[in-house]
Amino acid sequence: GAGVSQSPRYKVAKRGQDVALRCDPISGHVSLFWYQQALGQGPEFLTYFQNEAQLDKSGLPSDRFFAERPEGSVSTLKIQRTQQEDSAVYLCASSPGTSGTGELFFGEGSRLTVL
Amino acid sequence: GDSVTQMEGPVTLSEEAFLTINCTYTATGYPSLFWYVQYPGEGLQLLLKATKADDKGSNKGFEATYRKETTSFHLEKGSVQVSDSAVYFCALTRTQTGANNLFFGTGTRLTVIP
Numbered sequence: 001g002a003g004v005s006q007s008p009r010y011k012v013a014k015r016g017q018d019v020a021l022r023c024d025p026i027s028g029h030v031s032l033f034w035y036q037q038a039l040g041q042g043p044e045f046l047t048y049f050q051n052e053a054q055l056d057k058s059g060l061p062s063d064r065f066f067a068e069r070p071e072g073s074v075s076t077l078k079i080q081r082t083q084q085e086d087s088a089v090y091l092c093a094s095s096p097g098t099s100g101t102g103e104l105f106f107g108e109g110s111r112l113t114v115l
Numbered sequence: 116g117d118s119v120t121q122m123e124g125p126v127t128l129s130e131e132a133f134l135t136i137n138c139t140y141t142a143t144g145y146p147s148l149f150w151y152v153q154y155p156g157e158g159l160q161l162l163l164k165a166t167k168a169d170d171k172g173s174n175k176g177f178e179a180t181y182r183k184e185t186t187s188f189h190l191e192k193g194s195v196q197v198s199d200s201a202v203y204f205c206a207l208t209r210t211q212t213g214a215n216n217l218f219f220g221t222g223t224r225l226t227v228i229p
Binding site: 003040042044056091093104106 | 156157160219
């Protein structure tokens, strides 16, 4: 597709369930980011991939959060044993290069609600 | 550490009014500065950017100037339209990581009424 695609758009999980969120970046984009956006807040960085290498995971809030990008394209963010505080919109973004001056292209996000 | 302080909203303006949304930053080194916009039901998209001091970014009638002396990057538009109603985020690159990882402000919701 032309843009960054995320699925599912909406996910409701019971506390304790595991969830997996998928991101299809723009074809050929080297960099891929995951952000978490709580209601009324700005996006908060979670993790960064350059191709298949996870270069920065300093924003992952706990070891229940895990991300992968095994072939350097599609990425999955997995949250184990979900808690209510995990409720947020999870945004994926990609960019063609690795420069700090480049534009990030965002998907519409996956809204997770944990009951 | 790096941070962005953004004018709190919400902001409500009449069509054709002048808009300013304030943004100040704290950063080591020389970050690039950005304004992203989120229209209702859509993903974040880049509005404009500036990569060094005194640069002016502009797009769709919006402007912002990278002011190193005041560590500011205020967003302005001379005459807003109803279609400008959205949430606006000021952001900078996290220089410590060396990558284009963005650090965002909390966002300012703008509503323009006819």
